[in-house]
Amino acid sequence: MTIKRLLNSIAFRISISIALVVASTTVTVAWLILREERHVLELELQKKGTYLAEIISHQMVEPLLYEERYAIYSLFQSSMTAEKGIVAFGEVYGLKGEPIVKVYDEKLKPPHVDKAVLSGSQSIILRDNPALQIYDISVPIVAKGLGTVGYLRLGITKKFLIETLAGIKKKLYLLSSVIVLSGIMAGLWMARKIIRPVLILNQGVKRVGSGELGAEVEVIGEGEIKELSVAFNEMSRKVKESVDAIKAAQENLIRTEKLYALGEFSAGLAHEIKNPLTSIKMLMQTAKEKNHALCAADIEIIEGEINRIDRIVKEFLAFARPAKAEFISTDINELLKEVITLSRPNMEQSNINLIEELDFSIPKVKAHPDGMRQVILNIVLNAIQAMERGGTLKVTSSAGDGTVSACIHDTGPGIPDENLNRIFDPFFTTKEDGTGMGLAIAYNIVREHGGSMEVDTAINRGTIVSILLPT
Numbered sequence: 001m002t003i004k005r006l007l008n009s010i011a012f013r014i015s016i017s018i019a020l021v022v023a024s025t026t027v028t029v030a031w032l033i034l035r036e037e038r039h040v041l042e043l044e045l046q047k048k049g050t051y052l053a054e055i056i057s058h059q060m061v062e063p064l065l066y067e068e069r070y071a072i073y074s075l076f077q078s079s080m081t082a083e084k085g086i087v088a089f090g091e092v093y094g095l096k097g098e099p100i101v102k103v104y105d106e107k108l109k110p111p112h113v114d115k116a117v118l119s120g121s122q123s124i125i126l127r128d129n130p131a132l133q134i135y136d137i138s139v140p141i142v143a144k145g146l147g148t149v150g151y152l153r154l155g156i157t158k159k160f161l162i163e164t165l166a167g168i169k170k171k172l173y174l175l176s177s178v179i180v181l182s183g184i185m186a187g188l189w190m191a192r193k194i195i196r197p198v199l200i201l202n203q204g205v206k207r208v209g210s211g212e213l214g215a216e217v218e219v220i221g222e223g224e225i226k227e228l229s230v231a232f233n234e235m236s237r238k239v240k241e242s243v244d245a246i247k248a249a250q251e252n253l254i255r256t257e258k259l260y261a262l263g264e265f266s267a268g269l270a271h272e273i274k275n276p277l278t279s280i281k282m283l284m285q286t287a288k289e290k291n292h293a294l295c296a297a298d299i300e301i302i303e304g305e306i307n308r309i310d311r312i313v314k315e316f317l318a319f320a321r322p323a324k325a326e327f328i329s330t331d332i333n334e335l336l337k338e339v340i341t342l343s344r345p346n347m348e349q350s351n352i353n354l355i356e357e358l359d360f361s362i363p364k365v366k367a368h369p370d371g372m373r374q375v376i377l378n379i380v381l382n383a384i385q386a387m388e389r390g391g392t393l394k395v396t397s398s399a400g401d402g403t404v405s406a407c408i409h410d411t412g413p414g415i416p417d418e419n420l421n422r423i424f425d426p427f428f429t430t431k432e433d434g435t436g437m438g439l440a441i442a443y444n445i446v447r448e449h450g451g452s453m454e455v456d457t458a459i460n461r462g463t464i465v466s467i468l469l470p471t
């Protein structure tokens, strides 16, 4: 399967859609969990920070009143180490905002705070400092009976919160990847399950399309897909039955047609032979009755009639069993010219003008030259015979789309409608001495070449007979 076919396949599209839905849902859920978790952790840290600030501020009252700076320092030190290191710095200020003790790590120097900020803090103030990742908390140090004696400032680091969140994030990423992957797998599996019957059906349709009538598909799946498979099998069976029936009917028809044609030919043949036989019989009977030998004139008549019978039988045989001949590359123009030369005396006798319009650029065709010459001769003779009292014979050749055509135009009386669809029938003739086999033989030969014949006629104007041959 090529990449393009895979990308276009319904199975791929369904699994990609499922994977996208799973992925977007997972990412949204993970983001919501993370946001909620951050919120809870921040609140917890803020609560813990303010609680610590309150406790430390109580502990600072005495050392501050007695100005025991070392005690203040120790208190800060111990709280910085004790509380899992969440206290990043500690500062104590006097009532006027003058710094008394400042304890901090060199790496995290606390930013300067305004005196107003400290002195204004009647209660706990928590400032978020995202740049330093700390909560900056200020709280007044209140001594019983004396009121506010100073200010405490604590820095609560968010380092652990960020680390915890990073851990949660990592786990969520992992979980999301697992879910998305499972989603893709589930999507592929589902797509295959849903699509498989459709693919099987598709193959079945292709098989029937390529001519394998009656091909059936395996019925799998459920619901509409199953119904579709059953209906397809039914349809395929019925199509085969119908085509078989049509074929049988066609064969029957051909057989009947053949029998009919044979009957027609035999009747025609019998009729054609009966006439000369009758004249021969009559002559011989008269001679017998009168008891004298046949005279020279009688013998001449008998000879003529026998020749006629011979011609009829020969032509019938040519029609019924056309000689199997080899097809070779043939120039139709050459054949037309040969026939024109052959029939020139007949044309002159009947005062017929000749117009030749041959296209010498036409391609050669695969043909049996003798057969094709006979076809052209039969048509040209018909045209000449149609112009007993003169006229114009035009012979043209040309090339069309995959065909070469030769046309014989005459200015004879034309063919009446009632005769038009019979002129190709064997033994159909309107001529005294015609056999009616000329066009029947011509038609047979042209058909053997994979070509066709067309007749265009108008009463008192003339007839055009065209031969079309494939190149």
Ligand SMILES: Nc1ncnc2c1ncn2[C@@H]1O[C@H](COP(=O)(O)OP(=O)(O)OP(=O)(O)O)[C@@H](O)[C@H]1O
Residues within 6 Å of the ligand: 378, 382, 383, 386, 410, 412, 413, 414, 415, 419, 423, 424, 428, 429, 430, 431, 433, 434, 435, 436, 437, 438, 439, 440, 463
């Ligand atoms: N160019 C034409 N003009 C008028 N009628 C024609 C022409 N060609 C054929 N026909 C008619 O078609 C009939 C059948 O022609 P076809 O060539 O098969 O037999 P035929 O010419 O009568 O006899 P045969 O060719 O065997 O001597 C002719 O008798 C004639 O009536």
Ligand SMILES: [Mg+2]
Residues within 6 Å of the ligand: 378, 381, 382, 434, 438, 439
């Ligand atoms: Mg003829």
